[in-house]
Amino acid sequence: MPIFETVFQEKPAIVLEIGSVYTKIGFCGEAHPRFIISTEIRSISDILKKSYISLYDQTAAFFTKIFFKYLLASPKDRKVSIVESVLTPTVIRECIAKVLFYHFEVSSVLFLPTHLVATATLAVENAVVVDLGFKETIVIPVYSGVQVLSAWQAQPLGSEAVHDKIKAELILNGVKEEILTDAVIEDIKVRTCFVTKQSRALSFKSKEEIQPCPDLEYPVDGNDVIKVPGQLREVAFEVLFPKDNDRLGLPYIILDAILNCPVDTRKVLAENILLIGGTASALGMTARLKAELTKLIESDYYKNRLFIQEVKFHSAPSKPNFTAWLGGSIYSSTELITSSSFTVTRENYLKNSKIPDWVNYESAFVRTQG
């Protein structure tokens, strides 16, 4: 048998992770994505207001670009894995499936949950996976290789919030709004801003006089210069750590997610935290989160509920922004891509035109019975 297997080696599956800003694309069994490109289906809620056809067309156009401009692979009769968050709206998943089956005629589509596959890059079974995305942060603990869905936490704390903060501050400082495009703000954030230390953040908060990091002059288009104040560079990411009574900041939702898990799993989970997503690559993010979490577990609110002594972080063998993609690559290189009950084959899709959902296995059952 092995001889035949090598002879008739299948075309490698295509693995996609479609984020709200960047899409990671590549083939299964590779250690990093081939390309990270910007997602061209923007503001899906707006499109949906117009019509479903418009969403379908945009998705088809975007995938055409992915297959023929970047991956250079005919999608016909290929397997495709999509790494996506379990919170993705059903409309979008169904649209993606429809585009892939009808427009591109792929042989099967496998949807993989971001948080679960991210743990595969560590070869551990228990972890709290914190996905720091552009629009939101989603925390889902994984225990014994199963997502604890009841413990999920999500807040609109992501790069978008940081971008808004930077933009607002710069406009307050007298920078013209028209030169502050999204790309410029993103570049300012990536190249100059960092997550400052907890002690310094507190000092800024209480308006203490401390020396902020040096100011910076950021040239735009060769005409304008944006003066980025040192304080902004340090406090831009503070929007992710709001200090108020809502307890909805980044460290809070991580601890809440752990708190929602059964008692005997909490210690293990707290000692296995994995940060993924583009925002996690901000300088000093892990250090700051650690400091915040360590402080919080000592606080009155959590002290008597969570009996955790310390938190520990994992580092995946990848950059944080494609860790989930890497997990998808590992999963898709196994036999799961054909045998998993979540794999939707072309035949099944044509029969039922349904894709299994995380809460509704219906078509998955149909598959095993038939």
Next chain:
Amino acid sequence: MDFFLSKKIVEYACLCGVLSPLTKLYFCRHCLNLRCAFCCHHEVDSHFCSNCLENIPSSEAKLRKNKCNTCFDCPSCQATLSARATSIQVPMSTKGEGGDETDEGSASNKMVTKKMYYLACLACRWTSRDVGISDQTSQTCSWPEQEYFHSTRFQLLSEHFQAVVLCDKEEKQDYLRRKTVKTSKFPSMTDRTGLTVASIRRQIGFDKSAPKAKPKPTNITPSIATSEVEDLPDEIFTKPVNLKNITTIKQRLAQPANQPETVKHLYPQHKNLSIKRSLRCRHCEHNVIKPEYNPSSIKYRIQLFASNHVPEVRFVKADPFKIGESASIILKIINPTINDMTITIMDLPTEDEEKMAIEEMRKTFDKSVSIATKSSLTPSIMRPSLIEDPRMVDCKITGKIELPDSSFVVNQRDDSAEFDDDIQGDRQDPRFIIWRKANKVEIKLNVIPCDGLKKDDDIITGFTMQFTYSNVHTSTPEKESQGLRHALNVRVYINPGKISE
């Protein structure tokens, strides 16, 4: 021309219901229908490098991960790098030069100039020397490849999980095998007597050879979480940043594996290949576009552009539109084929008719799919392509055309006619034809704006154009001397302007 600067004035509706200008449409001569890029099936035809124009076979392209071996992209600005030559003085080595044997004394003093190459970007002045890549002796020789730090770990992970899944599968099969009830009507002797395979083996004396060991997943050291995380460097609070040394997000993402943060780690990237694409009609599986393999050729082996087969409608001019009054528009119709065409202008299908046509299309298609899916033995290549779901044309008619009372003929295209004098045919033209020359005809039609329009509203009008098409390329046995003549319909939508008053 209507497509000039891609202003959408005259658009044709493809069979799938998408509107596009004639220049972007194809014509399937087997189904005799318009096709657009959206409803055709795209296929990768051949790989080539857009810089060195080398044709790369697809198996090789796969091995090279769709990158060109010899061409590089600038990591700083993503333009193509070019190899630049410098000459350096090196002491001549006797070993290297096999041909001329000189005595060692003079050789050590002799200096030869040697050509060395480095990569430079002509757009942003980045050079491979900036990041400390040493110069190479030949232009195309192997430039040092950048290693990916995590690749060994990934290999381990990948193997581990493959083994885990295989193991799982084996266990499941084992379990099913044990669980299934024997279907045999006759009681098995071994069941009765308690003689099992294992015990028989033991009796015979085979006990040493244990049953085949089950595959075990390879051991892998799981990642270990630490409480020691990298802290911010202290100097970040005091040292001013030099933006020139920090890479932009675009530069980082151009190297997805390493995503360097400082310009010191930028590395020339192998150029990504390009492809030639062929298009295939989903209904009849015939190619409508197939390019030549040679990357430097811009010709096609199969080219069924609609503009070579379908009469072209150009908008010439229109009277100003007023609410409630009819205005005339002038259209030019051009016959691109080498046969005369009879053209009839008809009404567009109504909404109900359109819906019915779509239903019809779906039905005929469903039939072919169900036949194919019923026999599960049909190999995947034999499966018919799925068609795009046909849709209603997304265009609201706001001006009604007064149909001309008769059809008319447009002469064949004749390239030599350009040089002939104006020969007026003895044809009796109907009154709405105002001009005729060679294969072109100008017609004048009246358009009545619909009720309920306001000033500055767009007038959109349209008609179904029926034309006779002679299929000269037909390969069917009933081919006759003139080929087959068909009457084909296309839906044309025109936007002649706005309401002025």
